[in-house]
Amino acid sequence: MIKVDALTVRYPRAVTPSVSDVSLELTEGVTALLGANGAGKTTLLRTLSGALSPTSGQVTINSLSPYARRERTRALDKIAFMPQTAAVPRDLTAVDFVAYLTWMRGQRRSVARARALEALDAVGLARRADDKLKKLSGGMVRRVWLAQALAAQAETLLLDEPSTGLDPRQRATMVELIQARAKGTVLLSSHIIEDVLSLATSVIVLREGRVVHNGPLTSEVNESWLLSLIGDAEE
Numbered sequence: 256m257i258k259v260d261a262l263t264v265r266y267p268r269a270v271t272p273s274v275s276d277v278s279l280e281l282t283e284g285v286t287a288l289l290g291a292n293g294a295g296k297t298t299l300l301r302t303l304s305g306a307l308s309p310t311s312g313q314v315t316i317n318s319l320s321p322y323a324r325r326e327r328t329r330a331l332d333k334i335a336f337m338p339q340t341a342a343v344p345r346d347l348t349a350v351d352f353v354a355y356l357t358w359m360r361g362q363r364r365s366v367a368r369a370r371a372l373e374a375l376d377a378v379g380l381a382r383r384a385d386d387k388l389k390k391l392s393g394g395m396v397r398r399v400w401l402a403q404a405l406a407a408q409a410e411t412l413l414l415d416e417p418s419t420g421l422d423p424r425q426r427a428t429m430v431e432l433i434q435a436r437a438k439g440t441v442l443l444s445s446h447i448i449e450d451v452l453s454l455a456t457s458v459i460v461l462r463e464g465r466v467v468h469n470g471p472l473t474s475e476v477n478e479s480w481l482l483s484l485i486g487d488a489e490e
């Protein structure tokens with residue numbers, strides 16, 4: 256279980272925090288993190304993934320801190336992260352890339368490769384496993400990033416805008432894959448309400464770094480209500 260308590264994250268030299276006084280708990284199921292551009296979704300996910308440290312407040316993963324030196328490895332072992340944008344080594348094959356990232360998490364080489372192949376199969380890329388990443392379309396590369404998160408076999412998946420920027424068909428494929436493959440505790444950021452409504456069981460809305468809504472996705476939670484909560488993107 257992930258517990259976030261009064262979390263504030265301010266980037267160096269920034270005047271205002273990007274995440275302000277956020278408290279929440281994540282348990283099993285898909286939680287959507289909705290917010291306009293600049294609302295703080297990526298900052299929150301990167302902090303949960305251990306890539307950024309809090310300015311104040313606390314995050315615990317199964318009671319372990321991802322920022323404490325002695326607990327960090329065990330805490331982050333429970334978490335896998337699919338970044339929104341990240342460069343890939345274009346000359347590596349899909350399977351070598353996923354296997355490398357899995358190996359980096361501490362798996363033996365043979366296990367990492369087996370898991371990589373299994374995860375690429377799960378995202379429909381078994382036949383492209385030996386292709387170099389530069390040969391794959393943008394949508395396929397996003398699926399490779401999903402595969403590396405699945406290959407971690409972690410309890411919690413953090414997916415940063417998995418369907419943003421994809422064409423309608425690739426978007427539908429991504430939503431179906433997440434529905435079918437993302438198990439355990441899933442936190443998925445998005446500003447595409449349609450995807451959220453078909454994927455999530457609960458929804459958190461961030462606005463200017465603050466949580467303005469956190470609750471189950473019931474029939475009352477509809478698109479226009481969510482849009483009004485999300486507000487406008489920062490100028």
Ligand SMILES: Nc1ncnc2c1ncn2[C@@H]1O[C@H](COP(=O)(O)OP(=O)(O)OP(=O)(O)O)[C@@H](O)[C@H]1O
Nearest residue numbers: 266269273290291292293294295296297298299489
């Ligand atoms: N590395 C950084 N240094 C300084 N400010 C940053 C940095 N990254 C993000 N910010 C600022 O933090 C705020 C939140 O950004 P963040 O990327 O977390 O929002 P987001 O909700 O993920 O937006 P998007 O939907 O556009 O990805 C924005 O004001 C942004 O300009």
